[in-house]
Amino acid sequence: MSTEGLSIGISVGGPSAGAGTGTAERTRRRTGSRPRVLLRRETWAPLAIDAAAILLAALDVWLVVPEKAEPYSIYLSAFACLALAARRWLPFLVVLGTVPGFLTGWSQLAAMIALGMLATRKQTHWQVWVGAALVWACRFIQWPLSDFATLSWREHVLDGIYGVLVAGMPIAIGLLIGARAQLSQKLGELAASRDRERTLHADAVRAEERARLAREMHDVVSHDITLIAMQAGVLAATPDSERAQETAKVIRQLSTRTLEELRSLVGVLRSGAADDGPQPGIGELDQLVQGCEVPVQLTVDGVPEHLPAKVSAAAYRTVQECLTNVRKHAPGAAAKVYIVGTDGSLDLEVRNDGPRRPVTPLPSGGHGLTGLAERARLLGGSFETSPTEDGGFRVRASYPLHA
Structure with missing residues (x-):
């Protein structure tokens, strides 16, 4: 761990603990408030749409009702408009409820809205075609029947064509909305299947x-x-x-x-197990220090009795790699190891002097410190290295105890 070949700085962990806590708190608040917003939207959006549908149907009746209309036709038309409130739960019954008002009154828009909801929910179910036939009949037949009997064949043909438009338009829109919902569902299933296939492929590659x-x-x-x-x-x-x-x-x-x-x-x-199996930990540091052939001053203070296995293994591997680097790159140098358990984290520092004897070049891939930094990052901690003023080297690492 001398200044030759290893005088690089590796910093993992990003901002300080306070900043990380604040970011986590802001993230928690955002994600915690999102379900409530969605819940409110899911609750009020359907109610607003139903209210708008009822209002439009009532306005359509009010604008065309004549001054000398029969009271029963007005009541039936009003009932057809109010029945739209139940169109999400009882779509077929709502269509049946709008038929009298459409036949004897002026609730054409209410019947079309009810038929559209029925087509959206049921798609090509037989209830949709029964509802379409009823709506077409209401548009084709004029009330009272005595007036319907006096119409010419041209007027009957025109009424039949208009009836097809009145009954076909809401069905076409409902089928389109239902097809879009089914397509979205299929796309979601396809994306989930693709993710599963990608995961299986990655697992196969890793196993190989x-x-x-x-x-x-x-x-x-x-x-x-x-x-x-x-x-x-x-x-x-x-x-x-x-x-x-x-x-x-x-x-x-x-x-x-x-x-x-x-x-x-x-x-x-x-x-291919996820668990690395039993690994040495802080309890084996004494044996490591005794057999490393490097003068080491080891200080361990405040370490919890029940330390997480991954944190203990990371601390051991860090000290092991640092002492190996001292032996390779700073022969004759002494090292100091400090391991302190603080509130919620385990802090580690390894410091060594400059080399006391000529340095013999040894093979080194330069991956040791990078691997330690990656291990610290995976545990949610931090890892830093820097040269010292006396020609030595210093390594600092911190591991959260909840890792």
Whole structure:
């Protein structure tokens, strides 16, 4: 973790905790108020439409009713207009209720509105065609019947044509509205099916990639680590040098432990389980510090007893990667590790001095810190790195305890 090759800053988590809380609160308020707005709209919009329909039907009757009209025809027309209030629940009965007013009075618009609602709800049901026949008959037949009998055949033909228009227009509009609703439903089902297919395809791709990674790790990395462990065992059996035997023992222990972790990881990749399985946590930091060959001052304060497994594993992996970087890029440097549990989060800081010995270039893909930043982001935390004034390096991470 020296300034060579690693003096980059990675910041994940965005704004501060206060800003994030305010944004979350504003989001919660917006999403929380939206259902109430929709509820009010769903409640009042149908009532407003029904009131407008009744008002238009009543206005149509009032504008054409003659001064010397029969009282019963006025009452039947008024009843036809008021019956529109129930057209959403009893559309066929409402059509039947508007027929007397249309036949003997002037509630033509009320009958057309009722027939349109019936066609919207029932589409091509037999009730729609019965209602259409009744409305056509009301427009074709004139009341009183004595006047209807005196009409010429030309007038009968014209009345029949007008009856087709009066009965056909609301049915056409109702069928169009119903077809649009069915089309919207089919489009929604198609979108849901496409999303499911996309999800299944993504799962298949991930499963194939996991299987490929598992094969590569097992065939290449596992083989090499096994050879290292075997060679370390041969070196330990050589009685030439006590120092060589001790070094071989350490190599054998590290390679054996790495091989076990690798086999566990291969098992997770092959199974495709969402859970990463048991991982080391903050409780194993003492063993990590003792075996890292880096002078480390470890301070742990205020950490809750029951820490979330993912947070504990993230803290362990962060310290592990930082100490590995110290060993690789700042040989001879000392490190300080601070882990503090605050209200609702776990804060971590790893700081090291500059290198005390010449740095030997080692292979490094540069993905370690990026992976730690990604892990912190997935947990909803933050991750920052920066060089220090004395030539060292500093890593800060914060993980919410509710992750």
